[in-house]
Amino acid sequence: MNDLLSLVHSLVNGGMDMAVEMGAPDLILAGIFYALAGVAVLSAVGVVLCRNVVHSALLLTASFIGTGCLYIYLDADFMGAVQFLVYGGAVAILIVMALMLTRRDDMDHSNPSRGLFHQVGAAVVAGGFLLTMGLAALLSPFREAPASPGDSAAGLADLMLTKYVLPFEVAAILLLIAMIGAIILAKGADEA
Amino acid sequence: MNAMLENGVVATVAGVLREYLMLLFGNQFLTDLIMKFIGIGAVIGVILSAAIVFTYAERKVCAFIQVRLGPNRVGGRFGLLQPFADMLKLMSKEDIIPAGCDRVVWALSPMLLFVPSALAYAFFPFDKGAVFADVNVGVFLLIAISSQAVLPFLMGGYASNSKYAMIGGMRTVAQMLSYEAPMVFSLLGIVMLTGSLKMSDIVAVQADNVWFVLLQPVAFVIFVITATAETNRTPFDLVEGESEIVAGAFAEYSGMRWALFFLAEYANLLAVSILTTTFFLGGWSGPVLPGVVWFWLKALFMVFFFMWLRWTLPRTRIDQMLSLSWKVLLPLALANVMCTGIGVYIYRWL
Secondary structure, three states: OHHHHHHHHHHHHHHHHHHHHOOHHHHHHHHHHHHHHHHHHHHHHHHHHOOOHHHHHHHHHHHHHHHHHHHHHOOOHHHHHHHHHHHHHHHHHHHHHHHHHOOHHHHHHOOOOOOHHHHHHHHHHHHHHHHHHHHHHHHOOOOOOOOOOOOHHHHHHHHHHOOOHHHHHHHHHHHHHHHHHHHHHHHOOOOO | OHHHHHHOHHHHHHHHHHHHHHHHHOOHHHHHHHHHHHHHHHHHHHHHHHHHHHHHHHHHHHHHHOOOOOOOOOOOOOOOOHHHHHHHHHHOOOOOOOOOOOHHHHHHHHHHHHHHHHHHHHHOOOOOOOOOOOOOOHHHHHHHHHHHHHHHHHHHHHHOOOHHHHHHHHHHHHHHHHHHHHHHHHHHHHHHHHOOOOHHHHHHHHHHOOOHHHHOHHHHHHHHHHHHHHOOOOOOHHHOOHHHHOOHHHOOOOHHHHHHHHHHHHHHHHHHHHHHHHHHOOOOOOOOOOHHHHHHHHHHHHHHHHHHHHHHOOOOOHHHHHHHHHHHHHHHHHHHHHHHHHHHHHHHHO
16 A cells, blocks of 8 residues: 555656656746737737627627736736726626617628728727837836735735825826716706 | 634645645645645535525525415425426526527627636635635625626627617616625725735634624625625516516526526525625634534525515616615715724724
8 A cells, every 4th residue: 555655656746847847837837828818819809800899899808808817817916806897897888888879780790891091090000009019018127026926905005095196186086077077968968 | 623613624624635635646736736626626516506505495485485385396395306306407498599699699698607606706715714715805806806797698688689688788787887886885894994805804803803794784784785786686686677678688598508697696696695794794703613604604694684685575676776876875885984984093093
């Protein structure tokens, strides 16, 4: 019995050591990253290519959720939760609007592709954006990530309510103005 | 035995299991990996058995409240095998696909609906030291994940190519989004008292002091009302309102696809009961009995409470329901947050 156990132990440990030597941990981590990034990017491509505007909006959620999962993968779980909560909810509203503002019978062609002029314009804008973001990413001095970011929510809260309290409040006032504007629009100008 | 009570029964059992696995394989990483999978299996097992038990319990509770007998044929006098008969019936049903539906979205909707419901269980502290993922922003991540349940409902409603389903899907968005706001603000008071977003910390603070239902009675009432609305149960079941829109978003589904909607509904029912237990009723804390027993006693009482509400109250109207959320519950929850803030400040100052 003991011989059998030690045989199993040596087999398991040997296999694990071999896997570590062959770089399995890095491979698994990279695999997770590329799977999540693939979800985010491919569904973003789908948003552009889908002919049905509801499908586009649903794929937009998939893209947002993929990005949120990437945040969680990078130990920024607060950012990930914000991504899920804010963008997921927003897309539901977006779809409701899309459904209410388009006719049901032509839903399959509700997101038509435009002429060459529009396509070239979109390509120029997208290319310029990619270039700017790429340059910004390459030029910014990223610091080595700390071993464990610890309690990111508490750190963010401290910063937001001390050092960055002014921008935080300005953003809040901006949202309040937008909300009041939306209410006035929804109620109708003659009523207000 | 005392050591078991000290560390929590579930954690002790998991520890023993881990020792045996370690003895068998002799590798720490593999043991941890297998324990993770056992944890996932346990959580899924809890959800599936909850669905089986609750379909039976709901019918019995309903019958009891309406002075009927309820299921009493399949499996002896008490109809104990009724859920299994229902399951067989659902599995053998024809899979009807409505004409002109958006096929892929329609098929994905019931599957995706189950994902957030099941993911939420990763954050529940079933016992001392028995949390699958005890993350720092637990409460926030939990809310974020469970809020994703809106979209699959809307997908089902849109893709069914049916006006009743469409209205149901639209109502889901209106209802779940508007009840989420007061729910989040009612939980904010508890987070302020605890000073942590970690689920295990929230229970630990209650175990050391008093249950939060005593410190946050207003938040408790708001949470129970919003939880009823979030799970789409009467008096807020406008999403499925049988007498108005057949069954809402899942009117066009049959067989196992429909069963998945039901599975998600009962998973959500247990989830909100567990949340009420964790946030307001002290979670696993309690005298004499082991923690996990206390946890299930409280959680199952809350399940009974939600069933009680469902079979006692009539359905509200959609405009009444929405104005209750925005005009009563949300201001009340905000006032509660403010009073809690002042209270915490005074308490520190004393």
